[in-house]
Amino acid sequence: MFTLAHLTDPHIGPLPEPGFRALMGKRLSGYLSWTKNRHRIHNMDILRALTEDMRAQQPDQIALTGDIVNISLPEEFSQARRWLDEFAPPERLSLVPGNHDAYVSMPYAHGLGKWQDYMSSNAEAAPFLPPEHQPFPWLRLFGNIAMIGLSSAEPTWPFVAGGHVGRRQFAILSELLAKLGAENFFRIVLIHHPPLPGFNSFRKGLWDAEELRSVLCTHGAELVLHGHNHRAMFSRLEGPGGPIAIAGAPSASARKSARHPAAGYYLFDIEQIDGSWHCSSRVRNLNEGHSGFVDGEALFSTLVYS
Numbered sequence: 001m002f003t004l005a006h007l008t009d010p011h012i013g014p015l016p017e018p019g020f021r022a023l024m025g026k027r028l029s030g031y032l033s034w035t036k037n038r039h040r041i042h043n044m045d046i047l048r049a050l051t052e053d054m055r056a057q058q059p060d061q062i063a064l065t066g067d068i069v070n071i072s073l074p075e076e077f078s079q080a081r082r083w084l085d086e087f088a089p090p091e092r093l094s095l096v097p098g099n100h101d102a103y104v105s106m107p108y109a110h111g112l113g114k115w116q117d118y119m120s121s122n123a124e125a126a127p128f129l130p131p132e133h134q135p136f137p138w139l140r141l142f143g144n145i146a147m148i149g150l151s152s153a154e155p156t157w158p159f160v161a162g163g164h165v166g167r168r169q170f171a172i173l174s175e176l177l178a179k180l181g182a183e184n185f186f187r188i189v190l191i192h193h194p195p196l197p198g199f200n201s202f203r204k205g206l207w208d209a210e211e212l213r214s215v216l217c218t219h220g221a222e223l224v225l226h227g228h229n230h231r232a233m234f235s236r237l238e239g240p241g242g243p244i245a246i247a248g249a250p251s252a253s254a255r256k257s258a259r260h261p262a263a264g265y266y267l268f269d270i271e272q273i274d275g276s277w278h279c280s281s282r283v284r285n286l287n288e289g290h291s292g293f294v295d296g297e298a299l300f301s302t303l304v305y306s
C-alpha cells in the first residue's frame with residue numbers, strides 16, 4: 001500500500017515587510033488584498049495543526065499543488081523554504097507552483113529556484129524523460145507509481161489569476177502518460193489550476209483546460225490533484241483504460257468563514273491487487289473548534305482501474 005497525502009494553497013504568512021520598489025506593479029494589489037482580507041483567512045496555527053496531523057498519518061509521499069506564497073516577494077520564498085524544510089525532505093514532498101508563486105516576473109534563483117529540489121525529477125525517472133523537459137514537467141517514480149508535475153503558473157495582469165500549461169508541456173505530458181500507461185504505472189498528475197474547462201471564470205481559469213482534458217482522455221491518468229479554488233472538488237473523466245479521478249483540496253491554512261471553506265487535506269491509498277490498481281480516498285477536515293483535524297466524508301469509495 002502506498003499512501004499519498006495532498007495539501008494545497010497554504011498561502012504562508014505573515015507577509016514580510018515589502019520595500020516600496022517591491023510593491024510597484026501587480027504586487028501592490030496583492031499586498032492590499034492580503035492586508036485587508038487574506039491575512040484573516042490564512043492562519044498559520046491551522047497550517048501547523050494540519051502538517052502535524054498529516055505527519056501522524058505517515059504518508060509515503062506528500063503532494064503540494066501551489067500557492068505556497070502570496071505576492072512572490074523573494075523573502076516569502078525563503079520563508080516558505082524554511083517551512084518546507086521543517087515539514088518534509090524533498091524526496092518525500094513534491095510540489096508544483098501556483099499563480100501566487102509566479103505573481104510577477106523575477107529571476108528564477110530569487111523565487112521558485114529556492115524550492116528546486118522539491119520539484120526535480122528523481123533518478124529513477126531519467127530513462128523516461130526527454131532532454132527538453134526542464135524545469136516542467138518533472139517526473140518522479142516511486143516503484144510503479146509515477147507522479148508528474150505540471151506548471152500552470154505564470155505572471156499575469158493585476159486581478160487575473162489564470163494560467164497555461166502550454167504546447168511544450170502538453171507534448172511531454174502526452175509522451176510520458178503513454179509510456180507510463182503502457183508499463184502499467186499508476187499515474188498521478190499535479191497541477192495548480194483545476195484541469196477541466198468550466199471550473200472557473202475566464203479571469204481565474206486554466207486557459208488551455210480543453211487541451212489538457214483532451215490529453216488526459218487520449219492517454220489516460222489515474223489521479224489528477226489540484227488546488228486554486230480553495231474548496232473541496234471532485235470529478236471524474238473516463239480515460240482509455242478506466243476512470244481518471246480529479247480532486248481539488250481546500251486551502252491548507254483556511255479558517256472557516258461565510259465565504260471560505262475551512263482547511264482540509266486528502267489521503268489516497270493506492271495498491272495493486274492481481275494486476276489491477278485500486279485507489280481509495282480519505283479526507284481530513286479542520287474541526288469546529290479550529291484545534292485539530294477529523295475524518296470527513298471520502299471523495300470516492302475505492303476506484304478500480306482494470
Ligand SMILES: [Fe+2]
Pocket residue numbers: 009011067098100228229230
Ligand atoms: Fe490560492
